Amino acid sequence: MKDVARSAGVALKTVSRVVNGEETVAPATAERVERAIRELGYRRNEGARQLRQGRSQVIALVVRDIADPFFAAIGSAVETRAEKDAQVVMIGSSHDEPARERDVALGFCARRPNALILAPIAASQDYLLPEIADGLPVCAIDRPAHGLAADAVLSDNAGGMAAAVRHLHAHGHRRIGYLGDDPAVFTSRERVAGFRAAMAAHGLAVPGHEVRLGAPNPGWAATSLDTVLGGPDPVTALITANNRMTAEVLKLRRDLPALVAFDDLELAELLTPGLTVVAQDPEAIGNAAMDLLAAPAGQPREVRVPVRLIPRGSAERPR
Amino acid sequence: MKDVARSAGVALKTVSRVVNGEETVAPATAERVERAIRELGYRRNEGARQLRQGRSQVIALVVRDIADPFFAAIGSAVETRAEKDAQVVMIGSSHDEPARERDVALGFCARRPNALILAPIAASQDYLLPEIADGLPVCAIDRPAHGLAADAVLSDNAGGMAAAVRHLHAHGHRRIGYLGDDPAVFTSRERVAGFRAAMAAHGLAVPGHEVRLGAPNPGWAATSLDTVLGGPDPVTALITANNRMTAEVLKLRRDLPALVAFDDLELAELLTPGLTVVAQDPEAIGNAAMDLLAAPAGQPREVRVPVRLIPRGSAERPR
DNA sequence: CGCTGCCCTGACAACGATGTCAGCCGCTGA
DNA sequence: TCAGCGGCTGACATCGTTGTCAGGGCAGCG
Numbered sequence A, B: 001m002k003d004v005a006r007s008a009g010v011a012l013k014t015v016s017r018v019v020n021g022e023e024t025v026a027p028a029t030a031e032r033v034e035r036a037i038r039e040l041g042y043r044r045n046e047g048a049r050q051l052r053q054g055r056s057q058v059i060a061l062v063v064r065d066i067a068d069p070f071f072a073a074i075g076s077a078v079e080t081r082a083e084k085d086a087q088v089v090m091i092g093s094s095h096d097e098p099a100r101e102r103d104v105a106l107g108f109c110a111r112r113p114n115a116l117i118l119a120p121i122a123a124s125q126d127y128l129l130p131e132i133a134d135g136l137p138v139c140a141i142d143r144p145a146h147g148l149a150a151d152a153v154l155s156d157n158a159g160g161m162a163a164a165v166r167h168l169h170a171h172g173h174r175r176i177g178y179l180g181d182d183p184a185v186f187t188s189r190e191r192v193a194g195f196r197a198a199m200a201a202h203g204l205a206v207p208g209h210e211v212r213l214g215a216p217n218p219g220w221a222a223t224s225l226d227t228v229l230g231g232p233d234p235v236t237a238l239i240t241a242n243n244r245m246t247a248e249v250l251k252l253r254r255d256l257p258a259l260v261a262f263d264d265l266e267l268a269e270l271l272t273p274g275l276t277v278v279a280q281d282p283e284a285i286g287n288a289a290m291d292l293l294a295a296p297a298g299q300p301r302e303v304r305v306p307v308r309l310i311p312r313g314s315a316e317r318p319r
Numbered sequence C: 001c002g003c004t005g006c007c008c009t010g011a012c013a014a015c016g017a018t019g020t021c022a023g024c025c026g027c028t029g030a
Numbered sequence D: 001t002c003a004g005c006g007g008c009t010g011a012c013a014t015c016g017t018t019g020t021c022a023g024g025g026c027a028g029c030g
Helices: A002-008 A012-019 A027-040 A046-053 A069-084 A098-109 A126-133 A157-170 A186-201 A218-230 A243-252 A282-294 B002-008 B012-019 B027-040 B046-053 B069-084 B098-109 B126-133 B157-170 B186-201 B218-230 B243-252 B282-294
Strands: A058-063 A088-093 A115-118 A138-141 A151-155 A176-180 A211-213 A237-240 A258-262 A276-279 A302-305 A308-310 B058-063 B088-093 B115-118 B138-141 B151-155 B176-180 B211-213 B237-240 B258-262 B276-279 B302-305 B308-310
Touching: A002 A012, A002 A027, A012 A027, A046 B046, A058 A069, A058 A098, A069 A088, A069 A282, A069 B069, A069 B088, A088 A098, A088 B069, A088 B098, A098 A115, A098 A126, A098 B069, A098 B088, A115 A282, A126 A138, A138 A282, A151 A157, A151 A282, A157 A186, A157 A237, A157 A258, A157 A276, A157 A308, A176 A186, A176 A218, A176 A243, A186 A211, A211 A218, A218 A243, A237 A243, A243 A258, A282 A302, B002 B012, B002 B027, B012 B027, B058 B069, B058 B098, B069 B088, B069 B282, B088 B098, B098 B115, B098 B126, B115 B282, B126 B138, B138 B282, B151 B157, B151 B282, B157 B186, B157 B237, B157 B258, B157 B276, B157 B308, B176 B186, B176 B218, B176 B243, B186 B211, B211 B218, B218 B243, B237 B243, B243 B258, B282 B302
Parallel strands: A058 A088, A058 A115, A115 A138, A138 A151, A151 A302, A176 A211, A176 A237, A237 A258, A258 A276, B058 B088, B058 B115, B115 B138, B138 B151, B151 B302, B176 B211, B176 B237, B237 B258, B258 B276
Antiparallel strands: A088 B088, A276 A308, B276 B308
16 A cells, blocks of 8 residues: 555555545545555455454354355355355354354454354353453344344244144045154254144044154164054154254165155255255345344344245155 | 553553563553453454555455355355464355456455465456555465466366266167356356367267257256257267256256266256266365465466266266 | 636545563672 | 663654645725
8 A cells, every 4th residue: 555655646545535536536646645555456455444443244164064055055145145245254163062153253253353153053152241241243043042132043943844734634644643853953953843733633633653853863863753653553644844854864765754854955846756844045044044144133033934846756746 | 452551551562462472561460451441341343453564464355146055155165274274254146247356356355365265257356456566465266367377276077077978888878968057157168178088088079069058047947958969869978067056957858868067066866867967076176276375486387176977867877 | 807616536544453662670700 | 879771661753645724826896
């Protein structure tokens, strides 16, 4: 900047004005400065700018795993929105480890981002309290944050399960098995509660052994499948409540009963039969988070993003 | 920092020393400072640090689309490596638009990252020359950069096609159709050249109409399929050279001939039959890029990352 | 002609951290 | 006793940018 000023024969401040497109510079002067900028290949140092102005034009995004298509899609939506305001996105993954969530989030905070979007894993995010006190807007996605007042954008988990049950019921199923995640997980609790409520609303019983909640690993998936399908009176339909469980189940058996899966999968339509899913809307989640952050409020807000049932065959015809 | 210094009764510089873990601070003093840091919730401002030290601990990553599983996996690998050095990752997508690639990359450069990893789209990346002159290490991935001397990490495209042809040949196929991307794309040229070379090496002819190169949209995929499968003497096997073409082809027909697809797909093993692919190794690409950037050299280097043929059924049994 | 007000420009301090260098203190050894 | 040294600490300048404020020049008006 100093070089530009010297080359154009003006003061630093004038270069600053030109760079920022302020109106109060004489056209001839601006022209000289711009030529110098081009000739010298000058580019503003955003770090210094951030130092002077307080916050950098950066959105920090902490997800569970950026390689997960769901979070990758959220990242894509956030990035598209950020770009409109000349902001950039820092992305980090917690890999479902609380300590890593904290380290990554605090590492981001040290860069003084404009806002933080976080998919909470840890039991508490109170480590963010100093940052929030310092004016950092925080928005939780996928699950609510704990230990602090932050906005949250969540999928309509219960509504999705209601749709799944309604769909299966409409296709004649009365005994529906449910394979979900560990109930320690917030979304798992919401989904299984939604499932039970929907079953009750249809006057359907839910025997204990037909709801299986646990970590979606191959072993647990296999025993769970045996339990719900193996007895004298097996279920005629199945709901898998997350995509890892869905994948395990599909790998284990070709002769599954009617199936609705929570979470869409790439190529789900190419399977035989096509996989009927309750799809979350990651773009909408990312956009909603950006909306909340753009319009700060005194009170923490919660946005529920609709999910959508996509019939593709696996739940519609008898096997 | 000023508050911490006052609270601990020391000078700014001493706080700085403690924060940076320098040895020359008396244990009692360090203890006082650390307590003050905890009590005040002080966190170093990385922007200011960057200003003083020249570069921030940031890796900039520009991909074609972060929602693409291939690039998401690269991002994940880069992030894992970066985290080890307390670096963070800024990710942006060019969405295959040259202007956007440039804007995103230069926006990142303004943050003075430690290094830039870029999946080139534009005809030239010479807009980066000033940054490189300023000491920014740049590494291209997926495709080489043009207009500047930069390291590159590329998949072994030709080797992958050789493996595909070898595999199909071993399973008795002599007439192999090839559906690839627009030859304006670097990887497309490498792959089709690899295909032709491998066919020649096996003494197989490649009639012109059996190689179809174009943008992987539904219309082009349909006419291409008709061309290679429709004549009096249709091919008995097919290679799809990128995952979008693969998806289009799979959607169009159930009764495909033997098929090898370049690029792995989520759930490819669950299709009927399982999809035989030549899988790229995005983690290895991300890691190789980080390796190159960590060990700068005078000369630009090129790393070829091996690909791997994964037989899953679509190429192994007659249909 | 002098005053007012506007347009344009520049000097300077400040953002938060760290590199440089100087200085204080107590101890060692002659 | 005192020079010298090593361990520890602090004052100050600096990184690149922008907010604040002051001031020069000129047109318009009385």
